[in-house]
Amino acid sequence: MASIVSVVLNNLSILIRQEIEFLGGLGADLLVEDHPEVRSWVGQVRDVAYDVEDVLDEFVMRCTCRRSTTWYGVLRKMYTKSVGAIKARHEIATRIQEIKKRIKNISDAHNRYKIQYQSILPEASSLSYSHRNTMQYDKRGDTLLLEEADLVGIEVPKVELTNLILNVDARLNVISVVGMGGLGKTTLVKTVYDDDFVKTKFGHHVWITISESFKLEELFKDVIRQLFSEENRECPEDVDGMEINRLKRVVKDFLQTKKYIVVFDDVWQRTHWDAIHLAFPRNQFGSRVVITTRNLELGKAVSVTESRGFVYSLRPLPNPEAMQLFCRKAFSGRTSCPRDLIGICEQILRACQGLPLAVEVIGSVLSTRRHKKDWELFYNSLGTEMKRNSQLDPMMKLLSLSYYDLPNHVKICFLYLSIFPEDAIIWNNNLAELWIVEGFVDSVNGMTVEEVANRYLNELVDRCLVQVALTDKQGRIKAIRVHDIIRHIILLKASEQNITTIFRGQEGMSFPNNVRRLALHGSINDHSEHAQSYCKSILSLILWKYIGGNISEPCLSSLLSHGRKLLKVLDLTDAELERIPDEIFKLFHLRYLNLDNTKVKYVPKSIGMLRYVRTLTLSETHVTELPAEVQKLQHLRHLILGRLHPEPFLETFEQVQGVKASFRIGNLKSLQQLIYIEAVQVKNIRTVTEIAKLVHLRILGITKLKREDGKELCFSFGNLTELCELIVYSANEEEVIDFRHFKSSDLPRIEKLILVGRLEKYPEWISSLVRLTRIDLRYSKLSDEPLECLHDLPNLVILNLTWAYQGESLSFKAGGFPRLNNLHLRFLQELRYVTIEENAMPFLQQLLIRDCLSMEDLPVGIENLMRLQELEFSNMSNDFLTNLDKQREACKKLKIPRVVISSYTDGRCFTNCPNFINSLVIIRRRFRLVARRMQIDVCMLHFSVCIH
Incomplete structure (x- = not known):
């Protein structure tokens, strides 16, 4: 019976796939807006596709027998094989018959629409609304008619773009003007193109607007007409009958000895550029080609990769x-x-x-x-x-055009962004994992699903559909945000396609017939009965507490118990939960469980029932130990635990509290991320030994490491060839991290290294970790200067030394730290002298020195840091401030854009001081005086006072 059902389900999937492929060929995303019949038909295909997906999931859930060794489990298994299985399969078979009838009707409609809309298929693929529907007005053409006097905010971009176009390079330059739709790319370029001064610098001028369905022959005929018209010459008589290669040759021959400027407006695809650019000669007369595009990757490819050119990213007003x-x-x-x-x-x-x-x-x-x-x-x-x-x-x-141009597999990823609130910072890693567990990311040979998801995200960034919110010091994207207007478009289309439902807590809110993904932007407690009737097939439930989202434990339990257990994503961050509801452990298909910042105190043994979960995050909870049943989660890839110090800005040793795992954590073979786990030994099980079995681990955070654990952990590193980030906290401030047995060849991919604890000797092996981009040494208490071994690291970008060095001097040698961007020196209380030689740290942009109370003067050679953008001194001595005041003239010459002098004072240091208030006022005045005398551009005075 099971095999028959599987075959039927497979056939249903094929039929649905055929309908969806037809939708793609028809350009249904475009047609549904103007054709109600097509809109209805598309909705039918979507709904039946959802139902097929649910039947597949429910079949797997109800017909999969779970292993059990208890007498109850054996009896349950016997029942499932007999009465329970027959009942489940009968119900599923009935639903399959209903779906087959619906598919039959859809297929009949498919044949009708295929004939009815065959004549408009070419138009459906066009990105120009004016071509598809004469009743629609294409506003883009208006930008070519604007007078400069009517424009606002054009002055600075015009000067910048003009300078790029008129640079002295005699070679052909390609300049790409990139930005999201509606940002004014065409307006800006047209203003520069029409400028009288710019016009005089070029002998020939061509402006071509590209459309998605442009015809290559017509484009080059237009180019020829513009060129010949500018010289008041007649076009070749046979131009209308020329084939494409001859047309290209006419253009190339004409421009071979000319200085020209050509604009290609609104280029969407690399294939468009490939089809046209070879006709424009790369002569040595200072010619320029300018393109406007919404695709950053395209702009980089044609301007930077293929020619000596520039990418100009247009900024918002x-x-x-x-x-x-x-x-x-x-x-x-x-x-x-x-x-x-x-x-x-x-x-x-x-x-x-x-x-x-x-x-x-x-x-x-x-x-x-x-x-x-x-x-x-x-x-x-x-x-x-x-x-x-x-x-x-x-x-x-106009703004929807970029969405329609997306590949289908990226469209749903884009619309999924509707779950996030307005102005939300969306972290890349979290978003990629959500896409994966939702089933949006297809596997690609030679790439992990995580890498494919990041490729999708980069495509959205390159097409200017999302904005970069945060980057790391290496320039890699860490977080994105969505423009408010684009977000409204996403919300509309996601609602139309029933991808997400946003619940804002309004009374009488109507739900779709079949809610798939529910994002709580308001409290659902008073609407639970209404919601339950529509949430039987819910796949995702995501809570946004900080904008008013809320759900009580009884309501959550009720909502989950009424569903069909098909939930894949459950994000309850910040929820008022003190325990994990039992209903969660019945969610057979759950892939993602986030309980961050809840009041949960323990994890029940029932956690082992979530056999398909990929992500389990319990950070900032009260959980201190994991049950042995966690090792049953064989699909688990991300296990995020631990708790940060409640005052993270205070430099304390115990900033992170890990979680104990009193079982063989090495059984979690699929783990890629494990933070923060305690290095404990329970009976004969040692965590540091078990880690050796986690061969796919990429990120490891471990706490309470003891000296005797060091050797075993180093041996474990030999198996962790994919590890990129390593964070180690020793058991206490005086406990030694013993990494003498470490071999640099054991961690060939390590990029981030944070060691918090005593180091008897500086680990010289660090100098051979050539991929390292960040090193944090905290509480190392080294007596020997640590810089010599770090001096030649080719990719080091961030260096943080906190309570790490007990010597009097640090010297940055010439040629050292070739890519260092950020240098933080904190609590180096014996440090008196810092020397920076010429050509040391040539790319340093941020220098932060905090609580180095023995320092009396500025670093010698600080003027050698030519790219320094930010300089901060915090909690320095009075002598340092006095000398800083004396050196104000020298400081002015540094021309550092941002200088910060700050004092983070803890009220406890003043509790025994009878003149506490007067002392605080004196400190405040002193900082202000120094800042005013030095004429610092930006001076931030921070006083965090806490009286105990």
Whole structure:
């Protein structure tokens, strides 16, 4: 019976796949907006696809027998094989028959639509709305008609782009102007292109607008007409009959000895560039090719990789210019806002986030509304307005083009961003893991699924659909955010396709018939019965506490018990939970469980029932030990534990508290990330020995390491060939981290190394870890200078020495630390002298020196740090401040953009001081005086006072 059901399910999957492939060929994403019949049909295909997915999941859940050695388990297994299995399979077979009937109807419709819309298929693939539907107005063409006097915020970008175009390089340069849709790329380039001074620098000028469905022959005919017209010459008589290669030859021969500028506006794909660029000769007359594109990767490829060119990333409008543009549109040419509307204007502009198209269109919409209440209503219902207000259609269409151009496998990843709240910082690693557990990421030969997910994310960044929020010191993306206007588009499309449902706590909120992913942006406690009736097939439940999301333990239990146990993602970060509800352990398909920052105190043995979970995170909880049943989680890849010090800005040794695992953690063969685990020994089980079995481990954080554990841990490293990050805390401040047996060849991929604890001798093997980008040594208490062994590390970007060195001097030698970007020296209380030789740390941008109370002078040779952007001194001695005051003239010459002098004082140091308040005032005045005399650009005075 099981094999028959499997075959039927497989056949159903094939049928659905065929329907979805037809959708792709039809360009359904485009057609559904204008064709209600197609929209209905697409919805039917989507719903039946969801039902097939649910049947597959439920079949696996109900017909998979779980191993058990208890008498109850054996009886349960026997029942499952007999009565229970027959019942389950009968129910599933009935549902399969219903689905087959629905698929039959969909297939019949497929045949009708295939004929009915065959004639518009070419149009459906075009990205130009004006070509597809003459009733739709393509606003992009208006940018070519604007006068410069009508533009706002164009002055600085115009100068910058003009300088790039008119640089003295005689070779052909390709300049790519990159930015998201609506940012004004075409407007900027057209302004520069039309500038009289720029025009005189080039003998020939060509402007070509590219569309997704452009015809190569027509494009080159247009180029030829522009070139010949500029010389008042007749085009070749047979130009209309020329084939493409001859057309290219005519263009190349014409421009071979000319200085020219050619603009290709709105280039979407690399294939477009490949088809046209060879016709434009790489002569030595200073010619320029300019392209505008929404694709950063494309811009880099054509400008940097293929030619000596530049990528110009267009920035959003600054707030003053955005307000000026908005007022021009909203108030008939005025440049200021009426006083009573300033507040709501600022809110609207925050939503626009400097996107000129959004500022202009929304300003125009509001120009007919004069009452503040009308403006507030518009702002509060912006998502609804974008869906229903025809005046916003041109903006919606233009911004949606980038979405339609995405590959199908990336589209759903993009729409999944709808679960995140407005202005949320979205961490890459977390997002990639969510995509994976949701089943959005396809495996690729030679790549891990994590690498594929990161490729998807980079594609969204390159296409300017998401913004980079944070990067690490190596320039790698750590977090992203979504532009507010783009987010509204995501919300609309995700809702239309029933990918996510956002619950904001409103009474009477309507749910889709089949909720798939539920994000709680409001409290669901009072709506639980309403929600339960629609959440039987829910796949994801994500709580956002910081914007009002909340769910009580009884409500959560009720919601989970009414579902069909198909949940794959459960994120309860910050939830008011003191225990893990039993219903969670019945979620057979659960892949992702996040209980961060809850009040959970222990993990029940039932955790072993979640056999398919990939991510289990329990950081910032009260859990101190894991049960042995965790080792049953054979698919577990990310186990994140531990608790940070409640005051993370204080430099204390016990900043991290790990969690004990009194079982063979080496049985978790799939683990890639393990933080923070205690180095304990229970009976005959040693954690440091078990770690050797985790051969796929990439990130390891271990606490309470003792001297006697060091040798065994070093031997374990020999198996961890994929380890990239290693964080080690010794058992206490005086406990020695014994890594004498470490071999640098054991960790060939290590990039980040944090050692917190005593080091009897500096580990010289660090000098051979050529991939290292970050080193933190804390509480090392070394007597020998540690810099010599770090001097030649080729990729080191961050160096942090905290309580690490007990000597009087540090010397940075010439040529040393070739890529160091950040240097932090903290609590080096014996340190008196820092010397920086010429050509040392040539790329250093941030130098932070804190609580080095023996220092009396600035580092000698600090003027050699030519790229220094930020210099900070915190809690330094009075002698240091006095000398700093005396050297103010020398300090001015350093021209460091940001200098910070700060004092982080703990009230406890003043508790026995009768003049506590007076002392604080004196300190505050002294810092202000030094800052004023040195004419520091930015001076931040931090006083965190806590009286005990």
